[in-house]
Every structure is written in structure tokens, then in C-alpha cells.
Amino acid sequence: MPKKILLTSSQWLLIIALLVCAYACFTLIEPYINSIVMAFIISLLIFPIHDYLDNKMPNMRNTSALLSCIILTFIIVIPLLFVFTAIIQQGSSFSQSVYHWVTEGGVQELFTQPYVVKVLALANTYLPFNALEPSEIAQKVAELATSFGSNLVGISASVVGSATSFLVNFGLMLFVLFFLLRDHETIITAIRHIVPLSRSQEDRLLVEIEQVSKSAVMGSFLTAIAQGVAGGLAMWLVGFPGLFWGTMMGFASFVPVVGTALIWIPTCLYLLLTGDTGWAIFLLIWSVAVVGSIDNILRPLLMQGGAGMNTLMIFFSLLGGLHVFGLIGLIYGPLIFAITMVLFNMYEEEFNDFLDKQDNN
Known part of the structure; x- marks a missing residue:
């Protein structure tokens, strides 16, 4: 039995x-806590590169x-700049194409399709709304296309306007990362x-934090x-801007349950209604068989091994982390769950005799 430690009043x-x-210190650094945590996680990911450089320059x-x-x-930065520029260009071009398609009678032509006529007739018969007129729908679609383009420009301007904040946070993360890499042993x-x-408990906790941090980044x-x-x-093959909609699918994959279906289901419906049945079937099969399988196979595979977390726990850790912390919660959620599981296992081992005794009573 370990010796009990009695604390004096001065020690308390x-x-x-x-x-x-x-x-008080946490209150001071709380505005920058995300940069600090990301520096810690990135230090784990980039450590093999740093270790290689450190071995080549042991005294530097x-x-x-x-x-x-x-x-x-x-x-990180240079690829992001190229991707962001391409996304804005392709998104603006796509919104203009949609606007021209609407103003040149594309919606009216769409509503001449037999399937659309039947669906519109059923909707006007059974739904408790005012009659849906093709001209009104065309006007709404044109307004949406225009607002989409202006919103895209507004978002890009906002991002550019927030460049200073991004640079400050990124610079702070690099500053913290520098010291984490240089003084990691200390x-x-x-x-x-x-x-x-105990040393074994510390080892388990540190190893688990490292594994889960890596798997959260890799998995998400x-x-x-x-x-x-x-x-x-797939979007490029069916005739849409590939980089823009691929990026949108990447962001949509963070949405729990629905995921990339937010993008490919409306696209399949559009292709089907415009008569491109073959491409609609191709996109549907590709999205379910390839894109869906990536989420169902790759994510659990990359995130497995974290403190015995099963798929259900991983799902709720991602869902809860996203709800509470935002996008960075995709890392925080699994990390909190994994640390809790390790501490629970330590508790079970530490009080094993007492728990067994309670079970026998």
C-alpha cells in the first residue's frame, strides 16, 4: 500500500x-489557447522532420x-493561398454562369421536362402553398445566383480583411511551436x-495524447x-468547377451525419432534371461508393486505437466537439474522450481491490 501523505496547513x-x-494565468492566455493547442498538436505531427534536422545539426x-x-x-500557407485564389475565381465564374443560364431561359426550359412538370403538378395539388409558377422560381434562382456571387465576394473580402488576425494567430502558433520543438525534452x-x-501512468497518458492528437488530425x-x-x-467530370466544389465537399464532410451529401444530392437532382441522366447516375454511384466509403472506412481506420474508443464514441466525440468548440472541436472532442478513458482505466487499476471488494458484497 502506498504511504499516505498528510498535508500541513502551509502546504494546503x-x-x-x-x-x-x-x-489567473489561464485567463490571460485563454484568447490564444487555440493557437497554443494547435502548436502542440502540430509539434507532434512535424516532430519526425524536426528530429531528422536535429540529428543532422545536433549542436544547432x-x-x-x-x-x-x-x-x-x-x-501550409503557400498551398492555401493558391487554393483560396482558385476557389474565389471558380466560385465567381460558376455564379455568373448560373445567372446567365437563368436569364437566358434555362429555368423555363427545365420546367418543360416531363418529370419536372409532373412533380410541379403534384406539388401544386397537394402542398398547402400558393401555386408554384416557373417564372417566379426562375426569378428566385436568379436572385440566389446573384446573392451567391456577392456573398462569395463578401466572404473573400472578409477573409482578406481578417488577414492580419490570421497572421497574428499563425505567427503566435509558430512562436510557440519553435519553443516546443527546441525544448521538447525539457x-x-x-x-x-x-x-x-507514476512513470508508467505518465507514459500511458502522454502516449495516448500523442496518438489521439495525430489520429484526430489524420481522421478528420x-x-x-x-x-x-x-x-x-467527379464534379469536374460532370462539368462543374472541380476545385471549388471539391473544396465545398471537403468542408461539408465535417457536417455530422449528412456530410458530402449536402453537395452531391442537389447536383444529382439537377443533372437528372436537365436530362443528363447518365452523368447523374455516375455521380450518384461515385458519391455513394467512393466518396461515402472514404468517410466510412478511412476515418475510423485513421482514428482507431485511441484508448479503446469504438466507432460510437468517436462519432459522439466529433459531434460534441464540433458543437461546443467549432471546427477545432474535431481535435478537442476525441482528445477529451481519450484522456478521460485513460484516466478511467487508471482509476480502475488504482482502486481495483476496493472495486472487487464492493462487487463481492
């Missing part, structure tokens, strides 16, 4: 003062850490010394990229 006072000061820790940060900047040693757990973001690439290829 020290602990309380430490907790108060720790809370500052230089190797700086080079790692520069490499990360080129990997930081880990300090954490191990302060945390009142790599799955989104894979679905975006597969979906964008």
Missing part, C-alpha cells in the same frame, strides 16, 4: 495559491527548430516531475481532403 495554502494563480537546436517552422509555413521532463503520477482533415479530391474529380 500553497496549493490553493497555486491553483488561483494558475487560473535553434536553427533546426527554426527550419522546421519555415518548412511548416511553406507546407518540457516533457518538467511535466513528468510536476504531475503526481485527411478524410476531408480525400473526400474533397474524390468529389472534386
Whole structure:
């Protein structure tokens, strides 16, 4: 049995003062906590590159850490600039094409299709709304196309206007990342010394945090990229801007339950109504068989092994994390669940005799 530790009043006072000061420090850094957490997670992902540079320059820790940060900047920032520019161009071009299609009688021609005529007749007969007229629908579609283009320009202007904030946060993340890479051994040693757990428990906790951080990034973001690439290829084949709609599918993949269906179901319906039945069937089969299988197979495969988390727990950790923390909750959610599971396992081992005794009573 481990020896019980009895704390004196001065020690209790020290602990309380430490907790108060720790809370005050957290309040100070809370606005930047996402940048700090992302720096920690990225340090785990980029550490193999940094370790390689560190081994090549064993006496130049500052230089190797700086080079790692520069490499990360080129990997993230430059591709994002090209992709963002292409998305704005393709999105604006697509909205203009839709507007011209509507104003040149595309909607009226669409409503001459036999399937559309039947659906519109059923809707006007049974739905408790005013009669749906093709001219009114065409006007609404034109307004939506115009507002889509203006909203896209507005979003791009907002993003450009927020460039300073992004650069500040990214710079802060790089600043924290530099010290995490350079002083990782010192930081880990300090954490191990302060945390009142056994070495084996500390190892389990640190390993689990590392595994779940990597799997959350791999499971969420790599799955989104894979679905975006597969979906964008299919959209390009059927005649839509591939990069723009592929990116939209990537973002839609973060939406729980529905996912990329937000994009490909309306597209399939449009192709079907405009007479492109073959392309509609192709897109439907591709989206279900390829894009859907990426989410159903790749995401659980990349996120497995985290503290014994099954698919149901992974689903709720992603859903809850997204609801509470936003997009970064796709990392926070699984991380919180995994740490809780590790601590629960530690609790079960630590109090195993007591729990067995309670079961036998």
C-alpha cells in the first residue's frame, strides 16, 4: 500500500495559491489557447522532420527548430493561398454562369421536362402553398445566383480583411511551436516531475495524447481532403468547377451525419432534371461508393486505437466537439474522450481491490 501523505496547513495554502494563480494565468492566455493547442498538436505531427534536422545539426537546436517552422509555413500557407485564389475565381465564374443560364431561359426550359412538370403538378395539388409558377422560381434562382456571387465576394473580402488576425494567430502558433520543438525534452521532463503520477501512468497518458492528437488530425482533415479530391474529380467530370466544389465537399464532410451529401444530392437532382441522366447516375454511384466509403472506412481506420474508443464514441466525440468548440472541436472532442478513458482505466487499476471488494458484497 502506498504511504499516505498528510498535508500541513502551509502546504494546503500553497496549493490553493497555486491553483488561483494558475487560473489567473489561464485567463490571460485563454484568447490564444487555440493557437497554443494547435502548436502542440502540430509539434507532434512535424516532430519526425524536426528530429531528422536535429540529428543532422545536433549542436544547432535553434536553427533546426527554426527550419522546421519555415518548412511548416511553406507546407501550409503557400498551398492555401493558391487554393483560396482558385476557389474565389471558380466560385465567381460558376455564379455568373448560373445567372446567365437563368436569364437566358434555362429555368423555363427545365420546367418543360416531363418529370419536372409532373412533380410541379403534384406539388401544386397537394402542398398547402400558393401555386408554384416557373417564372417566379426562375426569378428566385436568379436572385440566389446573384446573392451567391456577392456573398462569395463578401466572404473573400472578409477573409482578406481578417488577414492580419490570421497572421497574428499563425505567427503566435509558430512562436510557440519553435519553443516546443527546441525544448521538447525539457518540457516533457518538467511535466513528468510536476504531475503526481507514476512513470508508467505518465507514459500511458502522454502516449495516448500523442496518438489521439495525430489520429484526430489524420481522421478528420485527411478524410476531408480525400473526400474533397474524390468529389472534386467527379464534379469536374460532370462539368462543374472541380476545385471549388471539391473544396465545398471537403468542408461539408465535417457536417455530422449528412456530410458530402449536402453537395452531391442537389447536383444529382439537377443533372437528372436537365436530362443528363447518365452523368447523374455516375455521380450518384461515385458519391455513394467512393466518396461515402472514404468517410466510412478511412476515418475510423485513421482514428482507431485511441484508448479503446469504438466507432460510437468517436462519432459522439466529433459531434460534441464540433458543437461546443467549432471546427477545432474535431481535435478537442476525441482528445477529451481519450484522456478521460485513460484516466478511467487508471482509476480502475488504482482502486481495483476496493472495486472487487464492493462487487463481492
